[in-house]
Amino acid sequence: MYPKPLKKLIDHFSSLPSVGPKMAERLVIYLFKQNPEKINDFAKSLAELKTSLRYCEKCFNLSEQNICSICSDPKRDQTTICVVEEPLDIFAIEKTKQFSGLYHVLGGVLENLAPGNTLKIPELENRLKNEKISEVIIAMNPTTEGDATGLYIARMLKDYPVKITRLARGLSTGGDIEYADEITLGSAIINRR
Ligand SMILES: [Zn+2]
Numbered sequence: 001m002y003p004k005p006l007k008k009l010i011d012h013f014s015s016l017p018s019v020g021p022k023m024a025e026r027l028v029i030y031l032f033k034q035n036p037e038k039i040n041d042f043a044k045s046l047a048e049l050k051t052s053l054r055y056c057e058k059c060f061n062l063s064e065q066n067i068c069s070i071c072s073d074p075k076r077d078q079t080t081i082c083v084v085e086e087p088l089d090i091f092a093i094e095k096t097k098q099f100s101g102l103y104h105v106l107g108g109v110l111e112n113l114a115p116g117n118t119l120k121i122p123e124l125e126n127r128l129k130n131e132k133i134s135e136v137i138i139a140m141n142p143t144t145e146g147d148a149t150g151l152y153i154a155r156m157l158k159d160y161p162v163k164i165t166r167l168a169r170g171l172s173t174g175g176d177i178e179y180a181d182e183i184t185l186g187s188a189i190i191n192r193r
Contacts, residue, residue: 006032058127060105060120062087070094070103077101082137082189083124083153085109085146089139089177096186101137109145110152119149121156128160135163137192141176142167165192 002010006028013024031039055061056068063069070076070090080101084090090103104127106119127133138153140146154164167177168191177185 055105059103060087060107060123061090061103075100079132079134080137081124081127081133081135082139084139084177085141085149086178089141092178092180092185093139093189096182096189098186098189099137101135106149106153109140109143109149111145111148121153124153125156125160128157128162133162135165137189138164138166139177139189141178143176167192 001007009028009031010021010024013019013027014021016024019027031042052064053062054064054066056063056071057066058071059068061068061070065072077100080099081104082093082099082101083104083106084093085106085108087105090105093099093103104120104124106121106124107117108119110119124136128136136153136157138150140150150166157164167185167188180188
């Protein structure tokens with residue numbers, strides 16, 4: 001049987017997405033072999049995760065401040081909002097350097113929502129009412145659920161005076177924006193329709 005501290009950590013690791021029990025064992029043993037400074041630093045980052053990181057009050061990106069660095073950057077195009085599923089999609093799109101507008105993180109797709117969670121659609125509508133937005137780019141992942149959510153949002157926004165566009169096809173169906181290569185994703189943004 002595992003010694004208790006080992007068992008506890010293995011349980012924590014195996015509860016993470018994509019980490020099976022074997023991988024959890026390997027990670028914990030790997031950590032045990034590291035020097036104490038490295039482990040303390042790791043533990044500190046983990047402890048600070050919930051105290052130093054929050055959702056941007058405006059776009060729901062991850063941020064150290066109440067308003068994220070993108071929303072508070074006056075050099076960004078304040079008339080375009082790119083709607084994405086998760087904050088990781090923002091990191092992927094930012095890497096392409098092909099988009100200089102603002103974002104809005106929905107927090108998921110219509111199906112597969114964690115219990116108690118809702119999509120930030122009312123918050124998006126509030127932004128359309130209060131900000132000078134002329135274009136909304138729907139950048140859902142090219143999955144069945146992503147497409148359905150994109151259509152739903154387009155319908156919800158049809159009475160607002162904004163142009164609604166979508167990423168160009170070319171991203172592999174069933175794939176994730178988060179994993180798309182920069183060139184493909186960049187051209188999907190430029191060629192949005
Ligand atoms: Zn923000």
